[in-house]
Amino acid sequence: MLELSPPLVLLSGPTGFGEYLKLVDPKYVGGVILKTVTLHPKKGNPTPRMADGDFYVINRIGLENPGIHAFIRQIPQLSIPTIASLGGDSFEEYLEVSRIFKEVSERFCGVEYNFSCPNVKEGGLSIVEDTNRWKNLLNEIRTILPNTFLIAKVGIEGVFVEKAAKIVVDSGWNGITLVNTVRGLHFERGHMILGGLSGPLLKPIALRAVYEVRKMYPDLFIIASGGVYSVKDAEEFLNVGANVVGVGSALFKNPEIVEEIGRYLLEVKG
Numbered sequence: 001m002l003e004l005s006p007p008l009v010l011l012s013g014p015t016g017f018g019e020y021l022k023l024v025d026p027k028y029v030g031g032v033i034l035k036t037v038t039l040h041p042k043k044g045n046p047t048p049r050m051a052d053g054d055f056y057v058i059n060r061i062g063l064e065n066p067g068i069h070a071f072i073r074q075i076p077q078l079s080i081p082t083i084a085s086l087g088g089d090s091f092e093e094y095l096e097v098s099r100i101f102k103e104v105s106e107r108f109c110g111v112e113y114n115f116s117c118p119n120v121k122e123g124g125l126s127i128v129e130d131t132n133r134w135k136n137l138l139n140e141i142r143t144i145l146p147n148t149f150l151i152a153k154v155g156i157e158g159v160f161v162e163k164a165a166k167i168v169v170d171s172g173w174n175g176i177t178l179v180n181t182v183r184g185l186h187f188e189r190g191h192m193i194l195g196g197l198s199g200p201l202l203k204p205i206a207l208r209a210v211y212e213v214r215k216m217y218p219d220l221f222i223i224a225s226g227g228v229y230s231v232k233d234a235e236e237f238l239n240v241g242a243n244v245v246g247v248g249s250a251l252f253k254n255p256e257i258v259e260e261i262g263r264y265l266l267e268v269k270g
């Protein structure tokens with residue numbers, strides 16, 4: 001099992017490749033999940049890429065990243081446990097990126113696979129739709145990385161989280177991140193933004209997902225993702241069974257919240 005102290009991580013995306021850690025005392029953060037990396041570099045989507053709504057943030061970044069080869073040449077040296085995040089546009093790409101990642105896998109305490117990005121045309125969400133093929137993919141990745149702590153990040157679209165969790169466990173993976181953003185549509189000065197919803201609006205959905213999966217699997221490692229903006233939010237996720245609580249879009253709104261939550265968790269949870 002992965003022990004992170006405090007049980008608080010910075011989620012993939014908002015924290016980039018660890019830049020945010022320069023602004024926070026690392027003793028209050030248990031770990032960081034780097035931005036998703038794909039086989040080839042991605043420029044991401046044209047602007048606008050992010051907007052604020054009432055109780056949510058919507059983004060359509062489109063997985064901008066330098067690609068796995070450039071990433072490996074410049075792996076960030078961070079002072080806290082670091083989890084890589086990998087993604088792909090097809091089954092073959094997930095396998096290829098895993099094979100390349102293998103040579104550096106020991107520099108990370110785990111790897112999270114993004115199976116749920118709503119902002120790319122292929123891969124992303126659609127990868128989990130065909131559950132038989134997805135199960136095969138998880139098995140093949142497990143074979144490529146037999147000793148790595150593998151975490152699947154899923155959303156609530158494409159497949160029920162309960163079913164996704166069963167596939168993750170049956171494939172010998174170690175953990176699941178619940179949940180990724182949910183597809184949304186936002187009008188910004190008359191222009192439509194089609195993107196993924198984060199923030200407080202996502203919290204009840206993520207809480208329910210963690211609750212249901214924890215009931216099924218008492219030993220599965222669960223990272224909570226969705227609307228953690230306060231100490232109370234973090235507590236609620238731990239109460240329904242998350243091992244670790246993730247902070248994502250709150251970093252844009254109130255960067256101090258990470259230290260506040262981290263300090264509380266260290267004092268109360270040890």
Ligand SMILES: Cc1cc2nc3c(=O)[nH]c(=O)nc-3n(C[C@H](O)[C@H](O)[C@H](O)COP(=O)(O)O)c2cc1C
Nearest residue numbers: 011012013036059114198199225226227228248249
């Ligand atoms: C600007 C932005 C970029 C994101 N990029 C990624 C990403 O590269 N990989 C990923 O797995 N999730 C990504 N996410 C999703 C977050 O990791 C997180 O799962 C989601 O925002 C829900 O958490 P929150 O409500 O605390 O923000 C991104 C979210 C935002 C807001």
